[in-house]
Amino acid sequence: MxxxxxxxxxxxxxxxxxxxxxxxxxxxxxxxxxxxxxxxxxxxxxxxxxxxxxxxxxxxxxxxxxxxxxxxxxxxxxxxxxxxxxxxxxEGALGTGLTVTVSPAFAAKWLLPRIEHFQRAHPQTDVLLDTNLRPVDFIAEGMDIGVRYGAGHWPGLVATPLMDEDLYPVCAPTYPLLEQGRLPLERLAEATLIHDLSMAGDPQYPTWRTWLDASGFPGVNAEHGLRINNSAAVLQAAIDGQGLALGRSVMLRDDLRAGRLVRPFGEASRPLAFAYYIVHRPEVADLAKVKAFREWLLAQAASDRQP
Known part of the structure; x- marks a missing residue:
C-alpha cells in the first residue's frame, strides 16, 4: 500500500x-x-x-x-x-486563520461586541467564529480554541478559568409593574417569568423555582411564563418588556451599563457553580495565534471586572 x-x-x-x-x-x-x-x-x-x-x-x-x-x-x-x-x-504565511467555538449567546452578548479589539491588534489573523449550542469535537471539526460554560472539566481539553458569574432577576426599565425602578414584592406574582432553557439538561443549574424558594417566595407560581432555549434571546425578551428574566452577570453586563435592563430587586444575587473557561487541545497551547487569543480573552475579562 x-x-x-x-x-x-x-x-x-x-x-x-x-x-x-x-x-x-x-x-x-x-x-x-x-x-x-x-x-x-x-x-x-x-x-x-x-x-x-x-x-x-x-x-x-x-x-x-x-x-x-x-x-x-x-x-x-x-x-x-x-x-x-x-x-x-x-503560521509562517502572511495571513493565518483562527477557528473559535463559542455558544450563540456568548457570541452575541459578550464576544462580538469586543472582537474588533482583537482584530485591530492582530490584523494578520482571520477569525472564523463557530457558534454552536452543542460542544464541538475539537479534532474532528478543526477548532483551535473556544469558550465553554460549565464546571471546567472536558476530556482532552485544557481549561483556563475566564469569568465567574452571578445570577439575578432583570427586566426592562419600562416594565409596567415597576415603581421607581423597583418591583414591589406584593406584585411579584403578577409578573411574567421568562425561563432560560439553555441549561435545562443540568439539574444543578438554578431555575426560577430555585430563586423564588431561596428568596422567600415559595408560594409564587414558577411554572407559568415564556420559555426560551437561548440565553441571548431570553435577555432580548426582557429588554423588549416581555417580563422578568433570570440573568447571568457576564451576559448582562453591557445591557445593564447601557440601561437596557435594570435589577428590580436591587443588588441581591446568587453565585453560580458554573463559570466560563477558555478551552483548547494541549498540543496547540504554544501556537502563536492560540496564545494571542487566549491572552486577549483574559485581558478583556480582567478589564470587565474593573468598576
Whole structure:
C-alpha cells in the first residue's frame, strides 16, 4: 500500500472508530459509506487483522476489536501531530486563520461586541467564529480554541478559568409593574417569568423555582411564563418588556451599563457553580495565534471586572 492510500485508509479507520459507524464517518469525510467500508477492509487486508465487528444487536453500530482499540490512541495522536505540524507551517504565511467555538449567546452578548479589539491588534489573523449550542469535537471539526460554560472539566481539553458569574432577576426599565425602578414584592406574582432553557439538561443549574424558594417566595407560581432555549434571546425578551428574566452577570453586563435592563430587586444575587473557561487541545497551547487569543480573552475579562 503506497503512502497516500495508507494515510487515507487510516483516516477512514480513525473516523469510523470515533463514531463507531461507517455512515457517520462518511458524512464527516464527505465520501460514501461504502467508500469508508472499502478503505477499512483494505487496511484490514494489508494488516492481516480485523479491526471491527458488528454489534450483536444486529444494528449498524460497529464494535472495535481488541487490537484496534489498543492501537487507536496512537493513531489519533499521529493525526493530531500532523494537524499541528500543518498549523505551524501555516503560521509562517502572511495571513493565518483562527477557528473559535463559542455558544450563540456568548457570541452575541459578550464576544462580538469586543472582537474588533482583537482584530485591530492582530490584523494578520482571520477569525472564523463557530457558534454552536452543542460542544464541538475539537479534532474532528478543526477548532483551535473556544469558550465553554460549565464546571471546567472536558476530556482532552485544557481549561483556563475566564469569568465567574452571578445570577439575578432583570427586566426592562419600562416594565409596567415597576415603581421607581423597583418591583414591589406584593406584585411579584403578577409578573411574567421568562425561563432560560439553555441549561435545562443540568439539574444543578438554578431555575426560577430555585430563586423564588431561596428568596422567600415559595408560594409564587414558577411554572407559568415564556420559555426560551437561548440565553441571548431570553435577555432580548426582557429588554423588549416581555417580563422578568433570570440573568447571568457576564451576559448582562453591557445591557445593564447601557440601561437596557435594570435589577428590580436591587443588588441581591446568587453565585453560580458554573463559570466560563477558555478551552483548547494541549498540543496547540504554544501556537502563536492560540496564545494571542487566549491572552486577549483574559485581558478583556480582567478589564470587565474593573468598576
Amino acid at each position: 503506497n503512502t497516500p492510500a495508507y494515510l487515507n485508509a487510516l483516516r477512514a479507520f480513525e473516523a469510523a472508530a470515533r463514531h463507531l459507524s461507517f455512515s457517520a464517518a462518511a458524512a464527516e469525510l464527505h465520501v460514501t459509506s461504502a467508500a469508508v467500508g472499502q478503505q477499512v477492509r483494505t487496511l484490514e487486508s494489508w494488516l492481516g487483522v480485523p479491526l471491527f465487528t458488528r454489534a450483536s444487536s444486529g444494528t449498524a453500530r460497529l464494535v472495535l476489536t481488541e487490537v484496534a482499540r489498543q492501537a487507536l490512541p496512537d493513531i489519533r495522536e499521529g493525526f493530531d501531530r500532523l494537524r499541528l505540524g500543518v498549523a505551524r507551517l501555516k
